[in-house]
Amino acid sequence: MSRRKRRGRPVAILDARHHQAITLLAEGRLSYGEIADNIGIDRRTLHRWRMRKDFDRELRKVLARNEREWRRTMQSRLRLRTAHDMTWFFDAVGTV
Structure with missing residues (x-):
């Protein structure tokens, strides 16, 4: 049995920018463009990260x-x- 080499780019470890993007995405308040601007990356890069x-x-x-x-x-x-x-409850629910 021969072992096949994996092709393509090696998988990089998530760095601080990735974790910052994850935190901002989890908050759900900002758009992809705003998150990318905050981190200092292109919006398309953020889309590529989401595919990982x-x-x-x-x-x-x-x-x-x-x-x-x-x-x-x-x-x-x-x-x-x-x-x-x-x-607090009515403020969170959005009534009254």
């Missing part, structure tokens, strides 16, 4: 962590014990 499996895996981890944190906070906040809790 390791980048996508890290982004999914951050999104899952944010969701768990949001659920934990919501469970404690939804008890609505004080007027401050009620104000």
